[in-house]
Amino acid sequence: MEQFIHDLIGNDLLATIVWCVLPLVFILGYAIVAILAEMKSASWFQDRLGPMRTGPWGIFQPFADVLKLLMKEDIVPARADKILFNLAPVIVFVGAYAAFAVLPFASEYVGADLNLGLFYLIAVSSFGVLGIIMGGWASNNKYSLLGAMRSAAQIVSYEVPSATALLIVAMMVGSLNLQDIITAQSGGFWNWFILGGPKSDVVLASGAVIHADIGNFVFLPLLLATFVIYYLSALAETNRTPFDIPEGESELVGGYHTEYSGMKFGMFFMAEYANMFLVSAVAAVVFFGGWQSPWGITLGEALDIPVLTLLEGVFWTAAKGFFFVFVMMWLRWTLPRLRVDQLMYMCWKVLIPASFALALVVGFIVVIR
Amino acid sequence: MLTEFGKVLIFFLLGGVFVGVTLAVSRLVSPRRPSKEKMMTYECGEDPIGEPWVKFNIRFYVIALIFLLFDVELAFLFPWATVYADLGMFAYVAGALFILVLFLADCYLWAKGDLEWIRPEPEIPKLANLIEHSELITPPGSSPEKEHAPVAS
Numbered sequence: 001m002e003q004f005i006h007d008l009i010g011n012d013l014l015a016t017i018v019w020c021v022l023p024l025v026f027i028l029g030y031a032i033v034a035i036l037a038e039m040k041s042a043s044w045f046q047d048r049l050g051p052m053r054t055g056p057w058g059i060f061q062p063f064a065d066v067l068k069l070l071m072k073e074d075i076v077p078a079r080a081d082k083i084l085f086n087l088a089p090v091i092v093f094v095g096a097y098a099a100f101a102v103l104p105f106a107s108e109y110v111g112a113d114l115n116l117g118l119f120y121l122i123a124v125s126s127f128g129v130l131g132i133i134m135g136g137w138a139s140n141n142k143y144s145l146l147g148a149m150r151s152a153a154q155i156v157s158y159e160v161p162s163a164t165a166l167l168i169v170a171m172m173v174g175s176l177n178l179q180d181i182i183t184a185q186s187g188g189f190w191n192w193f194i195l196g197g198p199k200s201d202v203v204l205a206s207g208a209v210i211h212a213d214i215g216n217f218v219f220l221p222l223l224l225a226t227f228v229i230y231y232l233s234a235l236a237e238t239n240r241t242p243f244d245i246p247e248g249e250s251e252l253v254g255g256y257h258t259e260y261s262g263m264k265f266g267m268f269f270m271a272e273y274a275n276m277f278l279v280s281a282v283a284a285v286v287f288f289g290g291w292q293s294p295w296g297i298t299l300g301e302a303l304d305i306p307v308l309t310l311l312e313g314v315f316w317t318a319a320k321g322f323f324f325v326f327v328m329m330w331l332r333w334t335l336p337r338l339r340v341d342q343l344m345y346m347c348w349k350v351l352i353p354a355s356f357a358l359a360l361v362v363g364f365i366v367v368i369r
Numbered sequence: 370m371l372t373e374f375g376k377v378l379i380f381f382l383l384g385g386v387f388v389g390v391t392l393a394v395s396r397l398v399s400p401r402r403p404s405k406e407k408m409m410t411y412e413c414g415e416d417p418i419g420e421p422w423v424k425f426n427i428r429f430y431v432i433a434l435i436f437l438l439f440d441v442e443l444a445f446l447f448p449w450a451t452v453y454a455d456l457g458m459f460a461y462v463a464g465a466l467f468i469l470v471l472f473l474a475d476c477y478l479w480a481k482g483d484l485e486w487i488r489p490e491p492e493i494p495k496l497a498n499l500i501e502h503s504e505l506i507t508p509p510g511s512s513p514e515k516e517h518a519p520v521a522s
Contacts, residue, residue: 012371013371016371016375016376016379017379017383019376020376020379020380020383021383023380024383024384024387069395070391070394070395070398070399071395071398071399071400072395072399073399073400073401073402074392074395074396074399074401075403075407075408076408077408077409077410077411078408078409078410079410079417080410089388089392090384090385090388090389093384093387093388094381094384094385094388095384096384097380097381097383097384097387098377098380098381098384100380101376101377101380102377111376111377111380112373112374112376112377112380113373114373114374114377116447118447119444119447120377137422139410140410140421140422141410141411141412141417141421142412142421143411143412144421145421145422145425146425149425149426149429150429152429152433153428153429153432153433156432156433156436156440157432157436159436159440160436160439160440160443163440163443164443167443167446167447167450170447170450170451171450171453171454174450174451174452174454174455175451176447176450176451253411253413258411259410259411262395262399263391263392263394263395263399264392266391266395267388267391267392340486341485341486344432344484344486345484348435348475348478348479348484349479349484352439352475353472353475356468356471356472356475359468360465360468360469363453363461363464363465364461364465366454367453367454367457367458367461368458
């Protein structure tokens with residue numbers, strides 16, 4: 001597909017830019033859907049109708065919201081640190097977008113096929129914390145500073161269990177390349193890591209072979225626990241309920257973006273939604289086979305239509321990602337907010353010891369088998 | 370064609386360009402009528418009291434330090450994870466010892482109380498408490514032996 005874009009455009013640099021813009025187009029489309037989905041799911045969970053005025057069933061509400069944010073006055077408080085205040089939304093969004101570079105959408109599409117994709121992902125996903133701290137501090141507002149401090153403490157704390165959970169899968173695959181991780185799960189849903197990983201030998205693109213047999217079902221409970229650890233940490237890293245104390249509106253107004261208005265607030269909002277999809281898609285890639293269909297074969301390959309294979313890959317990535325985004329929205333209206341001390345207890349005394357123990361056990365089984 | 374890391378650079382630049390263009394468009398179409406009240410720092414409608422750039426809870430600093438240690442050590446584990454299966458038991462034991470040391474660090478922090486968040490412990494008044502600490506309600510002059518101050522940690 002990359003060659004196709006290059007042939008179509010001719011200019012190398014321009015073609016690469018088009019190649020790299022595609023996830024941005026995806027994020028914009030996804031954000032529109034997700035904003036509406038969040039409003040509608042929230043109202044249905046509460047037995048309301050939600051937005052109904054803009055268009056049939058309110059489906060144009062997200063467009064109206066974006067337009068409103070664009071046309072709102074951008075207020076920079078007189079006592080704020082102007083440079084950092086303006087820089088913060090840029091950094092938060094760039095951090096979220098840069099992480100999409102290694103996310104495989106299909107067998108033919110991954111922005112940058114890094115051989116240390118997983119490592120890059122973990123490194124870049126904590127980039128946004130800088131923007132949050134920057135924005136919270138530069139606002140010169142007590143709520144913002146408190147929100148930013150809490151948010152930073154939470155995100156960096158939960159980085160440890162989530163990185164360990166991803167490490168466990170990397171230990172089983174022996175590669176940090178996300179495409180390799182997906183290839184290892186090819187053949188059907190029973191080969192996904194959530195169900196214990198591959199059940200027969202897999203040859204990776206690099207030529208390395210993962211030796212596996214039906215006995216890999218012993219990993220099922222271990223990897224199920226790993227997934228739970230990863231998903232809980234991902235919820236905390238995206239500041240979603242029940243871990244949304246940085247923006248607990250009953251105590252901190254809006255958290256670190258209290259002073260932001262107009263499109264700068266919109267950028268924080270976009271970054272949050274992009275991050276939600278990112279962590280969900282990573283969960284899908286690492287534990288649920290990424291762009292693979294649940295039954296292992298694709299219609300496009302069967303009929304030998306490459307375009308169909310590509311679209312199917314994007315469909316499964318999006319479907320699996322959206323499912324976990326939906327679970328996040330679901331949890332938001334199901335669980336109450338935790339306290340700061342409960343949050344730290346959960347991370348340092350439950351998830352981190354548990355993830356270390358899982359890493360030791362999984363590693364031991366991999367070595368002796 | 371650019372290398373893979375070149376594409377990553379383009380991703381970074383594109384993110385910045387996107388935010389820049391959006392903010393520029395917003396600046397063109399949005400009104401700008403600043404007033405003294407509007408530019409004031411938000412504090413629930415009141416005039417802001419004091420400086421927000423104050424000392425914050427030291428716990429956040431401790432958490433940041435712990436994170437730094439754990440994250441750096443986790444970074445060392447990633448290369449190990451890709452090769453240990455081929456190297457066999459020796460490599461596993463080496464990595465396992467490393468993880469155990471990390472685990473030990475977590476236990477140490479736990480034991481030292483660095484993971485405890487300060488919690489208010491309000492004393493709920495009960496009749497039994499009042500009788501037990503009857504010196505608190507006896508007239509002054511009789512020296513109270515048990516000083517029972519409310520625990521405010």
